[in-house]
Amino acid sequence: MPVSADPDPRLAQYAHPDRLVTTDWLAAHLDDPNVVVAESDEDVLLYDTGHIPGAVKIDWHMDLNDPVARDYVDADAFAALMSAKGITPQTTIVFYGDNFNWWAAYALWVCSLFGHADVRLLDGGRQKWIEEGRPMTREVPQPTPVNYPVVPRDDEQIRAFKEQVLSHIAVQGKLVDVRSPGEYNGEVTHMPDYPQEGVLRAGHIPTAVSVPWKRAANDDGTFRSAAELRAIYEGEVGFAPDDDVIAYCRIGERSSHTWFVLTHLLGFERVRNYDGSWCEWGNSVRVPIERPGFPVRP
Amino acid sequence: MRAELQEIVDEFAESPTSLRLPLLLEFADGLVPIPERIDASQFEQVHECQTPFFSAIEVDGDGRVTLHFQAPAEAPTTRGYAGVLQQGLNGATTDEVLETPADFFVGMQLNELISPLRLRGMGAILARVKRQIVEHQSS
Numbered sequence: 001m002p003v004s005a006d007p008d009p010r011l012a013q014y015a016h017p018d019r020l021v022t023t024d025w026l027a028a029h030l031d032d033p034n035v036v037v038a039e040s041d042e043d044v045l046l047y048d049t050g051h052i053p054g055a056v057k058i059d060w061h062m063d064l065n066d067p068v069a070r071d072y073v074d075a076d077a078f079a080a081l082m083s084a085k086g087i088t089p090q091t092t093i094v095f096y097g098d099n100f101n102w103w104a105a106y107a108l109w110v111c112s113l114f115g116h117a118d119v120r121l122l123d124g125g126r127q128k129w130i131e132e133g134r135p136m137t138r139e140v141p142q143p144t145p146v147n148y149p150v151v152p153r154d155d156e157q158i159r160a161f162k163e164q165v166l167s168h169i170a171v172q173g174k175l176v177d178v179r180s181p182g183e184y185n186g187e188v189t190h191m192p193d194y195p196q197e198g199v200l201r202a203g204h205i206p207t208a209v210s211v212p213w214k215r216a217a218n219d220d221g222t223f224r225s226a227a228e229l230r231a232i233y234e235g236e237v238g239f240a241p242d243d244d245v246i247a248y249c250r251i252g253e254r255s256s257h258t259w260f261v262l263t264h265l266l267g268f269e270r271v272r273n274y275d276g277s278w279c280e281w282g283n284s285v286r287v288p289i290e291r292p293g294f295p296v297r298p
Numbered sequence: 299m300r301a302e303l304q305e306i307v308d309e310f311a312e313s314p315t316s317l318r319l320p321l322l323l324e325f326a327d328g329l330v331p332i333p334e335r336i337d338a339s340q341f342e343q344v345h346e347c348q349t350p351f352f353s354a355i356e357v358d359g360d361g362r363v364t365l366h367f368q369a370p371a372e373a374p375t376t377r378g379y380a381g382v383l384q385q386g387l388n389g390a391t392t393d394e395v396l397e398t399p400a401d402f403f404v405g406m407q408l409n410e411l412i413s414p415l416r417l418r419g420m421g422a423i424l425a426r427v428k429r430q431i432v433e434h435q436s437s
Contacts, residue, residue, distance in 0.1 A: 049374045
């Protein structure tokens with residue numbers, strides 16, 4: 001039976017209010033058999049130090065990425081993952097995680113590639129749950145395995161590849177770079193305090209505007225109001241909900257957060273995440289790069 | 299490599315894959331808090347790490363090293379790395395620390411579990427400790 005949306009009036013301001021849940025709603029649905037809570041973190045050990053009671057762990061590196069190729073898991077591996085976590089196609093998955101739901105949004109986006117219908121984010125993520133003094137446990141649930149059907153991954157709707165980005169910029173398509181300003185301006189090739197990931201060139205994809213992903217979040221981890229988000233993405237950088245928008249970052253995780261904001265909070269109809277992102281673009285031969293103080297090359 | 303550190307590396311390598319992360323968590327939980335005698339101004343931030351992470355060393359009269367680390371609870375992987383180095387190298391001579399191979403952690407076989415990029419944090423912490431020892435020796 002479908003799980004009804006969180007009726008909290010604060011969520012009604014967003015385009016798809018059923019894609020967010022509040023901590024209150026989640027606390028009341030921890031025992032709902034149709035809801036699976038999934039934690040996805042940047043730190044692979046964080047879940048193990050304590051998580052929301054009953055929550056399963058979905059790790060971006062081990063569970064969602066192909067172990068060999070730079071790609072996501074295939075349909076068989078995804079079905080096996082869902083089955084092991086006790087998730088059926090009818091299950092409501094509520095994702096939450098550390099660092100402003102960065103990786104939770106990434107996991108949600110990957111599930112969307114496989115067309116999982118009911119995926120939601122916990123507004124405020126792990127941070128808000130903990131700050132409100134809600135229960136955490138180290139007890140790892142043992143879900144009863146189910147048989148999730150093998151559903152092909154659809155890379156057409158919400159994912160973009162390098163060749164598509166090249167065609168997109170050739171027609172001055174809308175592109176948002178969600179990395180830090182230093183990365184966008186080509187001063188560095190990685191985030192402040194993060195390790196270098198082996199990118200050879202610095203700058204950004206021509207036509208891309210800069211909106212660092214975290215601008216969409218409040219300090220407590222919740223999303224900014226719809227009006228504030230519209231002021232940024234529609235007012236400041238001039239996107240419109242019917243624009244064809246591609247978002248990118250460094251390896252496609254921060255940009256899945258922005259994908260969520262544009263798609264589900266503002267109701268943009270055609271947003272794709274270019275997961276190759278700067279790690280691919282900045283290493284590719286003869287793709288155009290824009291960098292302040294230099295003409296666009298080649 | 300110092301025997302105590304080698305034992306830890308072997309313990310990881312010999313553990314089934316599914317038990318390596320829980321083992322790293324034990325090291326994270328076992329990280330010794332920085333004693334009060336250490337002046338916070340001695341802490342040095344390891345910028346290669348993703349989270350606020352600080353390290354300091356002490357060298358006693360016999361040239362034996364004590365490692366001190368501070369990392370937040372929200373960064374258990376970093377705490378785990380620090381715990382491994384602390385347990386493996388505390389009480390070592392400065393030479394033993396300096397002779398630790400920069401890629402000693404490869405043998406722990408965490409690469410299936412932790413992305414290669416994040417794994418390098420372990421090497422960054424060791425590199426920082428070594429540099430602090432060299433600075434201590436030349437001061």
